Amino acid sequence: MxxxxxxxxxxxxxxxxxxxxxxxxxxxxxxxxxxxxxxxxxxxxxxxxxxxxxxxxxxxxxxxxDAADALLRASNDIFQRLEVLDMQLSDLKGSLQGQLRLAVESSAKYITPHLFAAFQAQHPDVSLHLTVVNRAQVIKRLSDNRDDLVIMSLVPQDMALEFLPFLNNPIVAVAPPDHPLCSAAKLSLKDLEPWPLLVREPGSGTRKACEEHFQQKRAHFPHTLEFASLEGSREGVLAGLGLALLPRHAVSREIRSGLLRELPVEELPLYRSWCLVHARGKRLSPVAQAFVGFIREERALISQLAERFSPNPSPT
The missing domain is CATH 1.10.10.10 (Winged helix-like DNA-binding domain superfamily/Winged helix DNA-binding domain)
Known part of the structure; x- marks a missing residue:
């Protein structure tokens, strides 16, 4: 050296x-x-x-x-090892301490804080660094080993990844309550085609899932408006700009309050699983290992947390 x-x-x-x-x-x-x-x-x-x-x-x-790229990879490794050392020293004292670096697709950002709050209730000395990005950025972060773990759907098959599916991500069609389609008792995707469709930006996991579904069902939407965030798409529907296919978790409050209506489309909801993902062979920190264990073992608790985002939650 x-x-x-x-x-x-x-x-x-x-x-x-x-x-x-x-x-x-x-x-x-x-x-x-x-x-x-x-x-x-x-x-x-x-x-x-x-x-x-x-x-x-x-x-x-x-x-x-190129030299900076190489140095950045090495420095990331060094600081990750120091963080692991800090966690291991804390573990020797009998308590789990440290920070969980978590990157999530934007559709998962609504439930992730609730997941972490339940995890932190068991490990109060653990903190969170949360990064919210789209699917393409998640894949780039996985390649660069930027995070301890990521939460995403549609896990790429051409990468060496370990993944743990843990919760359904239902994608539904929504419209403003005064839209003509809201009076229908049953609809098909074909019935939605004449109306403007609000879509996410290229690289979005929700957009990719919807496009694949449209192709399978031979649905075609000639009139689209593109939004770079879930919030933008949601507000666009509220403003009457068109219809949108969005994760139910992102619009549950609006559906409950009557600001939006979930359309009864036969081919929906479109279900995709959220997965906890990391590179195969990655050495997980004690905090990351504990979070993986929490996701694997606390399925009943996770289902209860997800119920909060249902348009018609079960009475407690």
Missing amino acids: RKSLMRMTLRQMQVFRAVCESRSYSRAAEEMALTQPAVSLQIRQLEELVGQPLFEYIGKKLYQT
């Missing part, structure tokens, strides 16, 4: 990771409570130790070099 690499400090790597994350020296300085010259100095010293430039400007944008 190069002796120069042994002189790298954890502080330098923290600053480097902040620059990679923010793609900006000034934003990294703000995040680290440093001046911009101090950040520049740390990066310059790190480049001297590595022997290669780590960043380059093209136009006004900051880009990582």
Whole structure:
């Protein structure tokens, strides 16, 4: 090993990771409570130790070099090992402590806080870092080993992944209560075709699931409006812009209150399972292992939590 690499400090790597994350020296300085010259100095010293430039400007944008990509992977490994060490030391004291880094598809963000709250009730010294992204970004984060675990549906088959299905994600058709289709007792997807359909952005898991379902059922929607979030799609339906196929968990409150109506479409709900996923062979931290165990063993509790998002919850 190069002796120069042994002189790298954890502080330098923290600053480097902040620059990679923010793609900006000034934003990294703000995040680290440093001046911009101090950040520049740390990066310059790190480049001297590595022997290669780590960043380059093209136009006004900051880009990582190949050397930076390699260093980022190594630094992520180092900090993950330190987090695991911290958890293991806490475990030796008889308590589970640490942070769970969880990335979830946007359709899972409604129930995930409830899942973690139930988990934290058993392990009060565990904290959460939650990242909400679309399916394409989840897959990228899995490839980059950014998180302890992810929650997603439609787990890709061409990646070496371990996954644990744990809860259905029903996708339903919704409309504003004054829409003409709301008076129908029974509908098919074909009946929805003449109306504008609000869809998610490319890369969304909900959009991918719906497109595959439409293809199987030979349904075609020529008039679409694209929204980059579940909330945008939901508000678009509330505004009367069209119909949408959305996870029932995302619209349960609106359906209960009468602001939206779930349409009685024969080919729906479309069921996809939420899965807890990590790379095959990944060394899970004690906190991540405990969360996997919680998801595997507490199925009855998880079903009770999901019932809160039903349009017609069972009386307790």
